[in-house]
Amino acid sequence: MLTEVRPTAAAASRGRRTRRRTLVAVLATLVVLAPIAWFWAASLPAGSWSVADMGVPDDGGGPALMAGHGHGHDGTVGRSVDTLRLPASVPADVTVTLVARADGARYTLNGRTPGPEIRAVAGQVVAVRLVNENVARGITLHWHGLDVPNGDDGVAGVTQDAVLPGQEFVYRFRADQVGTYWYHSHQVADEQVRNGLFGSLVVEPPGGVxxxxxxxxxxxxxxxxxxxxxxxxxxxxxxxxxxxxxxxxxxxxxxxxxxxxxxxxxxxxxxxxxxxxxxxxxxxxxxxxxxxxxxxxxxxxxxxxxxxxxxxxxxxxxxxxxxxxDLLTYGSPVALGFDPTTPNRVFDYAIGRRPGFVGGVPGLYWTINGGLYPDVPMFMVREGDVVRMRISNSSGEVHPMHLHGHHAVVLARNGVPATGSPWWIDSLDVPDDATYDVAFVADNPGVWMDHCHNLAHPKQGLVAHLMYEGVTTPYRAGPDTPNDPE
Missing domain, CATH: 2.60.40.420 (Cupredoxins -  blue copper proteins)
Structure with missing residues (x-):
């Protein structure tokens, strides 16, 4: 004969307490994990995305502009980056063909690295035919420091699609800035530049050098x-x-x-x-x-x-x-050609670092104005704007900052005004705990990258964009596309 054994009151109480503690522990775990799961899910990239829809629009204190809406303030239909190119009817003065090839871990252009030097005289039209023989992930060419029209900037997923094996692309631009420049791939940029896809570009003054x-x-x-x-x-x-x-x-x-x-x-x-x-x-x-x-x-x-x-x-x-x-004091002053003391827009580009998720991967990532990629600023401008930007760095590392399509002048470093020759830059070394004030005129319409040129860092979130009102792009990036600009 079986005898039912009933728990004592003390045992029942202990059981209730155990269940309550378990429930509290589960709820506490959910409280901790739920936000982490949300941030993880929010960071997962779409299969295909447009840079025009990325980030947090920042009007810099000027008249409100809309990112990616494709219309100007006067109601006119906007322009695609494809239209921001030199007309094909303009004949070329300098014609170059560059054939890209993967040779093991190294890349070559016309069988060598660096690639051939390109030289032009100011005012000449340059046409570069890029042929991809066998670079598996595709390639582009970016003309670093030469402020070409946006359609020839060479950024995969922003101004063109990556040139895949067997394909080619012709860049055409007027070389109207005398000086020393270079070209390099802007597709899987860290790997491809490090392993050889780059070369020199020199624009000479009329009459020779x-x-x-x-x-x-x-x-x-x-x-x-x-x-x-x-x-x-x-x-x-x-x-x-x-x-x-x-x-x-x-x-x-x-x-x-x-x-x-x-x-x-x-x-x-x-x-x-x-x-x-x-x-x-x-x-x-x-x-x-x-x-x-x-x-x-x-x-x-x-x-x-x-x-x-x-x-x-x-x-x-x-x-x-x-x-x-010290380039802040080197040389002698001369007129800038515009007045940076009366800007139309003022932006902050504050570089930091914090834990989080980028692309679904946890890590310690770069931030811009406190946001993790893609929740970073989209700097909005209207053609003709005078723009001031304060670049500050509290991230613990130096960052060489590069704005495509424009040259900016350094106004001050750590609050100390420039007193020498105008220090015009397209690439600026910003050490940890440093602040630079720069200015430029928004005179080259397009969608332009503004990123760190330690080319591993954009992949870790240190990239924003400068976007002109009324400019759109048909190109997309993401795992469902061939384009990987970083």
Whole structure:
């Protein structure tokens, strides 16, 4: 005979307490995990998305504008980036074909890396036919620092589709800015630039140039190279002659250049310095993506931190100077051509870092104005606007910031006004705990990237866009497309 055993009152009470504790623990877990799950789900990328719909529209305190609506303020139908190109009827003065190929882990253009140097005289029309022989993920070409029309900017998923194997694309633009520039892929950019898809672009003034030499600096397999060669690169020059050395930093971090003999900084990012003076005992910092033209008198030797340009026989290697040329005070002032004290729009570009999700992956990511990608600003402008932007960095790392399609002038650093030659930049080194005030005129309609040129960082969220009122793009990015601009 079975006897029913009933729990005592104490045991029943303990059971109720256990169930309550379990319920409380489950609810507490849900309280913690539910927001995490929501943020994770919200960060998952769509299969296909348009940059025109991305981010948080920021009008910079000016008249309200609508991102991606495709109409101007006067009601006229907007323009697609496809229409922002030089007409095909304009004949080309310089014609180049570049054939991209994957050779193992390295990429080449016309069988070499860096690719062929492209030279044009100011005012000439350049046509570059890009052919993808076998680069599996596709390629594009971006003309870094040359403010081409938006349709030829070469950003996959923004101004064109990636050029897939067997396809080709023709870029056409008028080279109307004298200076030192470069070109590189803007599709899977970190991998493709690091492994060789880049080259030099020089625009000469009418009437030719004085003796010059290009120094395209790049790390291959941990070794610093100049024009693809490690060690020293010789530049023939007669004793006493002056030579312009066009230095381009194609890597992800800042680089110092210096000489034991006096030199002058003739240009920064393709723009001449006004009244440059001789420099002795100091190095010039060339930010990632940036350029600096140095003038030396032969014989001379320009050190590039593991490589060198030897002009006219050169001299002994020089130790690294402790001082750095301050471009905020170098040279003499001259009129800017616009008034930055009365801007139409004022923006903040505050770089930080915090944990979160980007693309469904947890990590420690870069933020812009506190937001994680894609919840970052869409800087909205109207053609003709004078724009001021404050770039600040509290992220713990240096960031070389690059705005496509425009040159900006540095007004102040950490609140200290510029007093030298106008310091025009398209690539600006912003160290941790630094703040820069810059200004530019919105005179090149389009949808333009504004991102860090440490090319691993845009993939980690450090990319925003400058968007003109009434401009649209038919191109899309995402896993269901061939386009991966970062």
């Amino acid at each position: 004085s003796p010059d030499a290009t120094a395209l600096v790049h790390l291959f397999d941990g070794k610093r190279t100049v024009n693809g060669a490690p060690g020293e690169v010789a530049v023939p020059a007669a004793p006493g002659s002056t030579v312009r050395v066009r230095i381009t930093n194609t890597d992800d971090g800042p680089m110092r250049a210096w000489s034991a003999t006096p030199y002058r900084v003739l240009a920064v990012d393709g723009t001449d310095v006004h009244a440059p003076t001789p420099v002795s005992g100091a190095a010039v910092l060339v930010t990632a993506g940036g350029r600096a033209d140095l003038e030396v008198v032969a014989p001379a030797r320009i050190e590039l931190g593991g490589a060198a340009v030897v002009v006219g026989g050169g001299g002994a290697p020089a130790p690294v100077p402790t001082a750095t040329v």
